[in-house]
Amino acid sequence: MTMHSSTPVLTINNLSLEFPAYKNNVKALNGVSLHVNPGEIVGVVGESGSGKSVTAMLTMRLLPERSYRITEGSLSMLNRDMLAASEKELLQIRGRDAAMIFQEPMTALNPTRRIGRQMLDVIIHHQKISASDARQKAIALLRDMHIASPEQVLESYPFELSGGMRQRVMIALAFSCEPQLLIADEPTTALDVTVQRQVLLLLREKARQKGTAILLITHDMALVSQFCDRVYVMYTGAVVEQGCTNEVMGNPQHPYTQGLLSGLPEMVEPGHPLMTIPGQVPNLASLPVGCTFEERCPHSMPVCAKRPNLVSINGNDQRKSACWLPVKELS
Amino acid sequence: MNIAAIHTVTDIAPEILRLNDVRVRFPVSNDWLGRPKGHAHALNGIDLEVRAGETLGIVGESGCGKSTLAQLLMGLVAPTSGELNWVARKNGEGRNNVQIVFQDPQSSLDPRLPIWKIITEPLSARGNAPRAKMRDIAAKVASQVGIRPEYLDRFPHQFSGGQRQRIAIARALSSDPDIIVLDEPTSALDISVQAQILNLLAELQRARNLTYILISHNVSVVRHMANRVAVMYLGQIVELGSAGQVLDQPRHPYTRLLLEAVPRLGVPLHAEQIAAPTELPGNRQLPEGCFFRERCNLCTGGCEKPQAMKGNEHHRVRCHVKG
Numbered sequence: 196m197t198m199h200s201s202t203p204v205l206t207i208n209n210l211s212l213e214f215p216a217y218k219n220n221v222k223a224l225n226g227v228s229l230h231v232n233p234g235e236i237v238g239v240v241g242e243s244g245s246g247k248s249v250t251a252m253l254t255m256r257l258l259p260e261r262s263y264r265i266t267e268g269s270l271s272m273l274n275r276d277m278l279a280a281s282e283k284e285l286l287q288i289r290g291r292d293a294a295m296i297f298q299e300p301m302t303a304l305n306p307t308r309r310i311g312r313q314m315l316d317v318i319i320h321h322q323k324i325s326a327s328d329a330r331q332k333a334i335a336l337l338r339d340m341h342i343a344s345p346e347q348v349l350e351s352y353p354f355e356l357s358g359g360m361r362q363r364v365m366i367a368l369a370f371s372c373e374p375q376l377l378i379a380d381e382p383t384t385a386l387d388v389t390v391q392r393q394v395l396l397l398l399r400e401k402a403r404q405k406g407t408a409i410l411l412i413t414h415d416m417a418l419v420s421q422f423c424d425r426v427y428v429m430y431t432g433a434v435v436e437q438g439c440t441n442e443v444m445g446n447p448q449h450p451y452t453q454g455l456l457s458g459l460p461e462m463v464e465p466g467h468p469l470m471t472i473p474g475q476v477p478n479l480a481s482l483p484v485g486c487t488f489e490e491r492c493p494h495s496m497p498v499c500a501k502r503p504n505l506v507s508i509n510g511n512d513q514r515k516s517a518c519w520l521p522v523k524e525l526s
Numbered sequence: 527m528n529i530a531a532i533h534t535v536t537d538i539a540p541e542i543l544r545l546n547d548v549r550v551r552f553p554v555s556n557d558w559l560g561r562p563k564g565h566a567h568a569l570n571g572i573d574l575e576v577r578a579g580e581t582l583g584i585v586g587e588s589g590c591g592k593s594t595l596a597q598l599l600m601g602l603v604a605p606t607s608g609e610l611n612w613v614a615r616k617n618g619e620g621r622n623n624v625q626i627v628f629q630d631p632q633s634s635l636d637p638r639l640p641i642w643k644i645i646t647e648p649l650s651a652r653g654n655a656p657r658a659k660m661r662d663i664a665a666k667v668a669s670q671v672g673i674r675p676e677y678l679d680r681f682p683h684q685f686s687g688g689q690r691q692r693i694a695i696a697r698a699l700s701s702d703p704d705i706i707v708l709d710e711p712t713s714a715l716d717i718s719v720q721a722q723i724l725n726l727l728a729e730l731q732r733a734r735n736l737t738y739i740l741i742s743h744n745v746s747v748v749r750h751m752a753n754r755v756a757v758m759y760l761g762q763i764v765e766l767g768s769a770g771q772v773l774d775q776p777r778h779p780y781t782r783l784l785l786e787a788v789p790r791l792g793v794p795l796h797a798e799q800i801a802a803p804t805e806l807p808g809n810r811q812l813p814e815g816c817f818f819r820e821r822c823n824l825c826t827g828g829c830e831k832p833q834a835m836k837g838n839e840h841h842r843v844r845c846h847v848k849g
Binding site: 242243357358359360387388389390391392395396399414415416417418420421422441444445454455456458459460461463465466468469470471472475 | 587588686687688716717718719720721722724725728729743745746747749750751769770783784787788789790791792793794795805
């Protein structure tokens with residue numbers, strides 16, 4: 196599963212990013228550090244405004260240039276500094292070394308062109324093979340996604356396919372150049388549960404087979420617990436907790452993770468009130484100096500006026516939490 | 527409040543609405559004389575009763591007719607055949623009052639109205655409340671859903687997603703409706719906000735004896751909120767019963783398939799059935815016999831005949847094998 200010895204395919208180190216705005220700049224990322232090892236499935240969970248999508252978009256350099264400012268930190272993918280890459284280099288990297296799957300396959304595919312045309316464009320651009328070879332390859336990729344009649348799908352327009360089918364086409368396309376890293380930003384939010392399960396299984400099967408690492412961005416805790424090897428929990432643009440999925444889900448250390456998990460309807464008897472996290476996510480344009488979760492935290496203490504660092508738990512350098520509270524042992 | 531108590535309450539509660547074999551179909555395209563060439567069969571024989579003070583959960587995949595059912599209850603769509611019977615009317619008026627809370631509070635609130643006008647819109651539409659009192663009513667309902675009265679003159683864009691959903695709930699409450707349809711009320715919200723909204727809905731129901739019809743594809747939300755659950759497939763109810771029985775001991779093969787696919791904390795994903803068909807058959811040409819036959823792993827002789835609902839008052843299933 197996890198390969199600690201090899202160099203990570205993605206390393207984000209203490210990255211801070213802000214969007215310039217009138218008066219106060221919006222600080223979307225505040226010192227994010229994360230890494231993805233080869234062949235690993237890593238989840239990033241958080242609510243809206245936690246910076247998870249900005250992280251994904253920045254990794255592929257898809258944020259509009261000059262709309263943001265990196266204030267500190269570094270981002271390297273496959274030992275290449277992504278923040279310094281030119282547009283020409285990016286065209287080679289995107290799709291070949293790293294691919295991305297978006298939430299809504301209808302908007303990610305071009306509605307005016309047939310599926311075949313769109314798939315062939317990507318394959319020919321990156322692999323320099325003839326159109327007929329590319330077509331054979333596209334058919335094989337779609338067949339791997341358990342699509343019964345690939346030839347027919349290639350001749351279809353995106354609107355002729357169902358949501359699950361479109362997302363399978365996107366996955367086939369993402370794997371077309373055998374990337375080392377796949378970033379999936381809420382890939383199944385627009386799908387039904389039965390289709391969601393199938394798409395996730397296909398994604399995992401293909402990734403394990405090709406040794407592709409996946410960075411899964413989601414807000415669904417249950418999905419992360421089923422799908423990911425490791426997980427990062429983000430809040431106000433920073434990682435507040437990280438570790439192996441079953442450790443984070445089974446014995447959450449940060450009060451925010453604890454709050455997220457106990458707020459799920461399946462955690463209480465039907466009809467009983469749910470646990471809630473009071474208040475709202477603070478405004479990213481005026482974050483407090485101390486711990487950003489302090490005003491919503493049930494364990495708030497005087498020391499919380501200072502912002503806690505992400506520190507290892509029990510000497511395990513994979514398992515970290517950003518909280519002043521002493522480590523809670525599993526009872 | 528324990529679950530047994532809720533069930534006894536709903537068992538003796540009076541029915542307020544009964545649907546008898548309701549069918550809805552829409553013409554899809556016309557020939558050169560303007561006659562419809564085909565129909566989309568959205569609802570194919572719904573028998574359902576709604577009791578006062580209960581929460582009726584409706585689950586199913588997209589395309590199963592959940593939203594058409596919501597529109598039917600709202601009176602936005604007329605049944606093609608069958609009938610809706612309003613059994614007992616709370617206010618004794620001529621009009622039935624059904625209100626709805628939509629999925630996305632961003633697009634369901636008028637951006638140009640201050641929220642006190644949004645909240646009292648159903649009252650002005652029905653024209654049965656004095657205009658001078660509107661603001662007072664809005665203030666009262668707003669405080670019930672946790673919106674401060676000093677915010678009444680603000681506009682929707684000045685609120686967060688969770689607060690906007692509270693405003694949408696206040697709007698549904700203001701005209702004292704018989705039934706509130708909750709159409710995916712929390713799926714556009716974050717987890718921590720979802721818990722707040724679900725608690726608010728449960729509290730309001732206890733305080734005001736409201737009747738909810740909760741439409742959702744999130745089974746854990748339905749399990750948490752609902753007293754009774756109806757599972758829909760291709761415009762039919764395939765399983766109907768108390769929430770505990772339908773969601774904890776499902777009998778219909780489709781309900782089982784649906785519940786197995788729901789992501790659960792700490793339960794690993796298994797790779798079986800990776801190539802199983804996951805799409806609904808089209809609703810232009812309805813399948814012969816049991817609608818679920820093609821996807822069913824229990825399919826045997828007898829499935830080629832249309833299925834009827836079987837079982838007792840508390841748990842009915844549309845399946846001759848498991849019924």
